[in-house]
Amino acid sequence: MGEKQAAPQPGDHHGADTAAPSPPSSPAPSLPGADEPTQLHTIFDRRQKVVIVFLVATAATFSGFASNIYFPALPTVASDLNVSIELVNLSVTTYLIFQGLAPSVWGPLSDVKGRRIAYCCTFLVFLGACIGLAETKNYATLAALRCLQSAGSASTIAIGSGVIGDITTREERGGFMGIFQAGLLTPTAIGPIIGGALSDAFGWRSVFWFLAIYCGVFLVFLIALLPETLRSVIGNGSRVPSNILARYPLRFYQRTTKVDWSVADVDSSSLGPKKHVDVTGPFRILGTKYATPIVVFVAIYYAVWQMSITAMSSLFKEEYGLSDTHIGLSFIANGVGSMVGTLVTGKILDFDYRRMKKKHEIHIAVPIISTFITGWTSISMVSLTTTYLVDIFPDRGAAASASINLARCLFAAAGTSFIMPMVNSIGVGWAFTVCLGLQLVATLAAGIQWKFAGVWRAEAEKQAVSDGY
Structure with missing residues (x-):
């Protein structure tokens, strides 16, 4: 590697694999009360953490863009491909199904093989799917490639959550998770605007050319700037992996960090036995009783x-005769609401009830304002729950994020498949009144989480200690 390596010390199981110099041969006197050495959680300084989180937040925009940029063009796609709007909406359903399932593979893969490998694979899949979608001529190809596109973009959220879990402690994770969430939410606001404008000006296929170009450019920056962070591969960042893809640009970060890690004890607590890719991990996390109630609540909402x-x-x-561009602009409130976001479930339920009480009294401003509130509350709950799951499953951050993604996307896939048939059958007012009822039922799961989850987690931790884990 071209650098002088320190001789292995007693108890050092990694030898030349660690870039940290050996501790002095004569240990320094212990401070009073310091029975155990303090281990450095990560060598990445705050400046470097901001760069890393910015990169993964940008990566997370692809999931939001691929989903939201498509919405304004749905009626145009149906007309151009000569299929019904219900059939085009079905492509949204299949997209959500794969959005839920794909992270269950990519997330555990990134927890074992590394974040950079998983990112590169997912973006290559996404790039190929976007190029294919831009050239598609029939609905069957569109539906199939949307599934592939979803498989490539959806995992950016799970992998990004894993990266943040790697480099942060619980004390600082909330703030960095907030930056990461901005990457998720920005496309919710501007994606439909871009999609509507492109569809009107150049046709709906230009939407996918835009995504392909965006992906190609970002992939170059990702490979050049994002270091490997998986703790089972690099420890606290001081370990030098043998894999070339994982080694660079990690070496640059090791040389430029302002953290004095050369004299700190290396945290090798996460360098345990070699792990295997466990695609059932997100499903088992989803079945954990202190995670299930809140996940079900969020998934329904x-x-x-x-x-x-x-x-x-x-x-x-249909109701207001809007063009694709104007439809895109109508999504601004939804996006801004998502970005502002906080948990105000009671208010949204009351507002939704008043909004849908009488269809003929509704002005277009009312549903637009309502999307602000629904976006606000829904994304806030997803953000809070994702942070919670990463906290309680720190060694499986990507899998934990994948579990909530699995639940919410599968529930959403089921819902989007029958929303328009339900609207056509019983009307807009009654259709969303049914949705309101589902949300009210879901609050029972949130109550169960609030009352019992803490006790269940304590019991699980005691059991793990007694079992020797």
Whole structure:
């Protein structure tokens, strides 16, 4: 590697694999009360953490862009491919199904093989799918490639959550997770605007050319600037992996960090036995009793949100005669609401009830304002729950994020598949009244989480200690 390596010390199981110099042969006197050496959690300084989080936040925009940029063009796609709007909405459903399932593979893979490998694979899949979608001539190809596109973009959220879990402690994770969430939410606001404008000006296929170009450019920056962070591969960042893809640009970060890690004890606590890729991990996390209630609650709420914004394009075109550009602009409130976000479930439920009470009294401003509130609350709950799951499953951050993604996307896929048939059957008002009822039922799961999850977690931790884990 071209650098002088320190001789292995007693108890050093990694030898030349670590870039940290050996501790002095004569240990320094212990301070009073310092029975155990302090281990450095990570060698990445705050400046470097901001760069890393910015990169993974940008990577997370692809999931939001691929989903939201498509909504304004749904009626145009249906017309151009000569299929019904319900059939085009079905492509949204299949997209959500793969958005839920794909992270269950990519997330555990990134927890074992490394974050950079997983990122590169997912973006290559996404790039190929976007190019294919830009050239598609029929609905069957569109539906199939949307599934592939989803498989490539959805995992950026799970992998990014894993990266943040790697480099942060619980004390600082919330703040960095907030930066990461901005990457998720920005496309919610501007994606439909870009999609609507491109569809009107150059046709709906230009939407996918835009995504392909965006992906290609970002992939270059990702490979050049994002270091490997998986703790089972690099420890606290001081270990030098043998894999070339994982080694660089990690070496640059090791040389430029302002953290004095050369005299700190290397934290090798996460360098345990070699792990295997466990695609069942997200499913087992989902079945954990102190995670299930809140995940179900969020999944139902998220599903209703997806149902409403899926129906928006068709309803706004039919009821108000909006163009694709104007439909895209109508999504601004939804996006801004998502970005502002906090948990105000009671208010949204009351507002939704008043909004849908009488269809003929509704002005277009009312549903637009409502999307602000639904986006606000839905994304806030997803953010809070994702942070919670990463906290309680720190060694499986990507898998934990994948578990909530699995639940919310599958619930949303089910909802978006029947929202328009339900609207056509019983009307807009009654359809969303049913959605409101589902949200009310879901609050019972949130109550169970609030009352019992802490006790269940304590019991699980005691059991793990008694079992020797």
